[in-house]
Amino acid sequence: MLRAIAQLVPNADYLFFGDTARLPYGAKSQEFVARYTSAAARFLQQRGIDVLVIGCNTASALALYDVKSAVNVPVLGVIEPGADAAAAVSHSREALVFATEATCASHAYQRALARRGFATHEKACPLLVPLVEEGWVESPVTEQVARIYTIEALRTASANVDVLVLGCTHYPLLRPLLRRVVPQRIQIVDSGEATARALLKYLDGHNLTAGTPTYRFFVTDSVEKFQHQAPVFLGFAADNVERADLDAGRS
């Protein structure tokens, strides 16, 4: 998500929060996703952010309103931009969404797409996150898993589906693989670029674009582990990484 945003909005001062000690969020309950995401939002607000993007689809789906109550800066989620991206390419108004178990159970995409006139079939793909985390983005195993999820989804989805929304930040790394697996009549979109456009629009409207691009990363688990893994997602090295200890001495 940060990569997509930074490509469109390079001249900004970015503060990134990664809850690496408690991830993944995709199988957690609403209560905990809301609690952890709100704590992260307050942490970032204390460091002087002007606008907050919830980059995680699960957190956007389950905790957008809790986060909006927790802080007094504008908050952008990724579900609405993702739904916009689907609406921009679909003719049939029938969509398929691949997402985490928690995002699917929330039906946040189904509701957002219904407001745009869509019928939506949501499919939980829990193994895709660990496969991406392992870097198996072109593995035959991952292709087999993606094929199983796609077949299962298309068995129950409408035959008129013409757009697949990648409703998890990890899935765009599987886009080339998914393009081989998903029928050609179905276009694939993700919320990254659409969220970046929504942010750019907000920044332009509020004259908030800064002069120099800077990045600060805050993570809740090991700094070294994050620095090792970050380039796979970011496309560049994460130098300025600090530990954010949200629960030190509290459990």
Place this chain on the structure above:
Amino acid sequence: MLRAIAQLVPNADYLFFGDTARLPYGAKSQEFVARYTSAAARFLQQRGIDVLVIGCNTASALALYDVKSAVNVPVLGVIEPGADAAAAVSHSREALVFATEATCASHAYQRALARRGFATHEKACPLLVPLVEEGWVESPVTEQVARIYTIEALRTASANVDVLVLGCTHYPLLRPLLRRVVPQRIQIVDSGEATARALLKYLDGHNLTAGTPTYRFFVTDSVEKFQHQAPVFLGFAADNVERADLDAGRS
């Protein structure tokens, strides 16, 4: 682990703690595994336990000494029993260990087995936990993943390896599948039964066996989700489940 223990020690009062809001532990740092495990241990001590078994291999490997400092009841980990199980069947004294990334990085099994005269090759198998969590215990995908890990491990391990230790509580559910994948000359052991024997020995020595078997389960995330998933692991329904809120209002 509880299932293995309850088979050998049925007449005991069991308090089970599952940190479902923060799992999996397998990719976390030592600091966080120690912090979370110690908090769980203190929670159980407050409820009057006589002896504590750390059922999770990652927590045993990374946090045994922290937990021993955190509570004043006897603490049993699973690494030593697992090493005992390997020593009981191996002739070559060369072992292979499949475990999480964090357990392998700690080299806890390597050290425990070295004290029993073993040379050990540790292999991180991070995808096996999510595959078991999904219930894909007999899936061709899981077999392919297990085959990849086995081939990678045997490429660097000694040709004399004659025992494989399943160094993660999830892996025994894959035992039939692994038996088909791992060469027949290699025996497969896990720490479950050996830990149960260690516990039985302790209880007998201290006259602690109770009359009626009771179970209380404490989980940090959704009670319903745990009740849904528990029978797969336990072999029976988990009725007496409560939420244990270790960090309520603290983040």
